[in-house]
Amino acid sequence: MDLFSLNDVERHLDIIPSDVFNLKTMLAKGEQAILYRLARDFVKPGHAIIDAGAFLGGSTYAFAAGLRDRTDSGSFHGSVMSYDQFLADEPYLREYLQDHFPDSTIDVSKTFSFRHLYDRQVAPVKDYVTTIEGSLLAQSWDTAKPIDVLFVDVCKTLPLNQFVLEHFFPALIPGRSVLIQQDFHHIFHPYIHVTMELLKEYFETIVSGMAASRVYVLKKAIPPHVLQEVIDYAYDRETIVKALDDVVTGSAKMEKPLLRYLVPWMYHQWGDSGTAHQLAEEVTDHLHAGGYIIPPQAYIAFPKMKRVD
Numbered sequence: 527m528d529l530f531s532l533n534d535v536e537r538h539l540d541i542i543p544s545d546v547f548n549l550k551t552m553l554a555k556g557e558q559a560i561l562y563r564l565a566r567d568f569v570k571p572g573h574a575i576i577d578a579g580a581f582l583g584g585s586t587y588a589f590a591a592g593l594r595d596r597t598d599s600g601s602f603h604g605s606v607m608s609y610d611q612f613l614a615d616e617p618y619l620r621e622y623l624q625d626h627f628p629d630s631t632i633d634v635s636k637t638f639s640f641r642h643l644y645d646r647q648v649a650p651v652k653d654y655v656t657t658i659e660g661s662l663l664a665q666s667w668d669t670a671k672p673i674d675v676l677f678v679d680v681c682k683t684l685p686l687n688q689f690v691l692e693h694f695f696p697a698l699i700p701g702r703s704v705l706i707q708q709d710f711h712h713i714f715h716p717y718i719h720v721t722m723e724l725l726k727e728y729f730e731t732i733v734s735g736m737a738a739s740r741v742y743v744l745k746k747a748i749p750p751h752v753l754q755e756v757i758d759y760a761y762d763r764e765t766i767v768k769a770l771d772d773v774v775t776g777s778a779k780m781e782k783p784l785l786r787y788l789v790p791w792m793y794h795q796w797g798d799s800g801t802a803h804q805l806a807e808e809v810t811d812h813l814h815a816g817g818y819i820i821p822p823q824a825y826i827a828f829p830k831m832k833r834v835d
């Protein structure tokens with residue numbers, strides 16, 4: 527499979543079976559199509575697909591349907607390793623479930639399990655799936671088991687990012703494995719961007735922007751001491767800010783407006799609302815002057831970056 531053909535998936539959505547799109551998911555159709563194509567046309571028997579952060583199974587289903595539609599589908603039973611704790615413990619998850627299951631009897635005022643909703647959605651393709659329920663932080667992966675596709679939609683905290691780096695990255699195959707960072711076109715988890723910037727000589731970008739995702743191939747093996755450094759994440763502020771600036775410099779034109787808000791958001795995370803606010807204003811002025819549309823995410827982030835003193 528020519529991995530660069532994944533850039534065109536949105537123009538060929540008609541070749542993806544409609545059931546892939548016929549369920550509730552936070553993913554865009556282009557992202558689902560990429561997962562389907564990788565499972566159908568790229569993954570080798572005996573190599574794993576990791577779906578880290580399955581939620582209601584939208585990503586799981588796209589992968590599993592791709593395996594189902596292969597002539598050698600019998601070799602792929604249980605091949606999609608689908609991880610989630612299936613707990614609506616964050617407001618954004620509860621809001622999504624409330625909006626998309628309005629008739630449900632779920633009490634959205636407190637944490638609850640949505641595993642039954644995942645099971646219901648994934649049922650038609652469940653033979654291709656191994657579901658691992660629980661915190662990812664309590665799992666492990668035998669790095670001798672090669673991973674062909676690593677889909678990451680779970681790095682909502684630094685420890686989760688560290689887990690993915692420590693347990694899954696060593697099982698990626700140099701010159702072959704595909705990594706999808708689904709939170710790349712978000713500013714809310716900057717350690718993902720710092721990590722990918724500091725590992726950039728090992729990865730080649732295949733698709734720079736498909737909804738929130740960036741797709742990479744691992745070009746060459748990451749030396750263990752280099753990987754350990756990003757796992758440890760013992761960087762000072764100067765290193766982090768430089769890495770985030772470099773992310774913007776190296777990004778595609780359409781990615782830049784949003785990614786420019788990474789540094790302001792980082793200062794907000796550090797509790798420096800004054801600098802966060804000032805930098806966010808500068809970015810906004812710069813974008814206005816250039817005739818750019820301000821990304822909606824910036825409007826979500828901006829009130830939080832307001833000076834609090």
Ligand SMILES: C[S@@+](CC[C@H](N)C(=O)[O-])C[C@H]1O[C@@H](n2cnc3c(N)ncnc32)[C@H](O)[C@@H]1O
Pocket residue numbers: 550551552553578579580581582583584585586609610611612613619660661662663679680682686
């Ligand atoms: C943005 S959602 C994933 C969306 C999904 N890929 C889809 O296709 O719609 C992120 C998921 O990460 C899961 N998650 C967050 N922290 C976790 C943890 N510590 N262990 C396992 N899953 C976790 C959440 O339960 C949530 O379902």
